[in-house]
Amino acid sequence: MTAREMIDNLSGTLLCDERILSVSERELLANLLQRTRTQASAPENAVAEVITRTVGEIIAERALGVLGESMTQQLLRQQLTSCLSFPNRSLPVIRAGTPPVSPPSPSPGVSQPRPPGTSPPPISFATTTSQPKTGGVAVLEASDYVSAECVVLDEFLTLPELNALRQYVLGNEMRFEISEVLSPGVTGGAVDYEQRRSRVLMDLGGHEKLIVDRVLTCLPRVLQKWGRDPFPISRVEAQTTASNHGDFFCCHSDNGAEAVATREITFVYFFHREPKQFSGGELRIYDSRRENDNYVPTANYRTIVPEQNQLVLFASGLSHEITPVDCPSGNFANSRFTVNGWIHK
Numbered sequence: 001m002t003a004r005e006m007i008d009n010l011s012g013t014l015l016c017d018e019r020i021l022s023v024s025e026r027e028l029l030a031n032l033l034q035r036t037r038t039q040a041s042a043p044e045n046a047v048a049e050v051i052t053r054t055v056g057e058i059i060a061e062r063a064l065g066v067l068g069e070s071m072t073q074q075l076l077r078q079q080l081t082s083c084l085s086f087p088n089r090s091l092p093v094i095r096a097g098t099p100p101v102s103p104p105s106p107s108p109g110v111s112q113p114r115p116p117g118t119s120p121p122p123i124s125f126a127t128t129t130s131q132p133k134t135g136g137v138a139v140l141e142a143s144d145y146v147s148a149e150c151v152v153l154d155e156f157l158t159l160p161e162l163n164a165l166r167q168y169v170l171g172n173e174m175r176f177e178i179s180e181v182l183s184p185g186v187t188g189g190a191v192d193y194e195q196r197r198s199r200v201l202m203d204l205g206g207h208e209k210l211i212v213d214r215v216l217t218c219l220p221r222v223l224q225k226w227g228r229d230p231f232p233i234s235r236v237e238a239q240t241t242a243s244n245h246g247d248f249f250c251c252h253s254d255n256g257a258e259a260v261a262t263r264e265i266t267f268v269y270f271f272h273r274e275p276k277q278f279s280g281g282e283l284r285i286y287d288s289r290r291e292n293d294n295y296v297p298t299a300n301y302r303t304i305v306p307e308q309n310q311l312v313l314f315a316s317g318l319s320h321e322i323t324p325v326d327c328p329s330g331n332f333a334n335s336r337f338t339v340n341g342w343i344h345k
Helices: 003-008 023-038 044-076 159-171 206-226
Strands: 123-125 150-153 199-201 235-243 248-252 263-271 283-291 294-304 310-315 320-322 336-344
Touching: 150 206, 150 294, 159 206, 159 263, 159 336, 206 235, 206 263, 206 310, 206 336
Parallel strands: none
Antiparallel strands: 123 150, 150 310, 199 235, 235 336, 248 320, 263 310, 263 336, 283 294, 283 320
16 A cells, blocks of 8 residues: 555544644535535435545645655554544534635636625635645644644625725726835845736725725634734735736745834735636745744645635745736736735734
């Protein structure tokens, strides 16, 4: 039996390790399997088999990337009690708003407005699959490892708010400036086409207050998801970024330079023309490990595909990148648009 086949039959220890399978993912899996049993007309055995096989492949990739083959084989020699039973155990129901285990596909249409007085956007942990770019990485102690956790808010703005923001951005095309980058130990920003290509609009008008206020309203729930205590907020900054054909942003962190060292949480709001006229432009957030008192990215990352009217939050210290955008028309209106913001402590 190969190492990958062994991991496909992994015991409960790894299934309960949040680096391998997060709590929200286990709950999602539980709900899917439960539905195969409650739907009398569904071919539950076939559905459960597909789910189990897919999850096994995901677990295999993550376990190999985080633990390496030798450690995985040692764990599999032990007789351990499984955390999840496929498919006969009674399983909990998933919380509303949790996305699929696989990376989300582009939205076919604009999200519908949220009626006045309803609850804030649903929160969920991003459950996209970690993608090892190279071979397995070394086993890390818990204190030396930071997972690329992020929180996703779906249907962040109402339809009128989304349309107003898009119209404002398109009406201010001539005010967009070439994006700059900040470097450790260097004062001020500079244009660096090898590191970053895009255009930014610093003035969001009244839309900035709307977005920032809504982010801060959701922040307590986000911190609770991460198990973090509230912290004093000194300020929040935001800007709009337009990424067109060939634009990108290489791997970086948002608080690595002295001028932005107080950035604590980064948020990215996606919006664009429908149907979407570009591909690529994915947000990749990297797991990190401690090296010489600093955290550096590992080979594993989470991929967030741009979804209409969706906001993603993550720790500003995590390394991340934007993959190249493919927008054949080159039309500004067809760009990948985001509102990028940072919460300072």
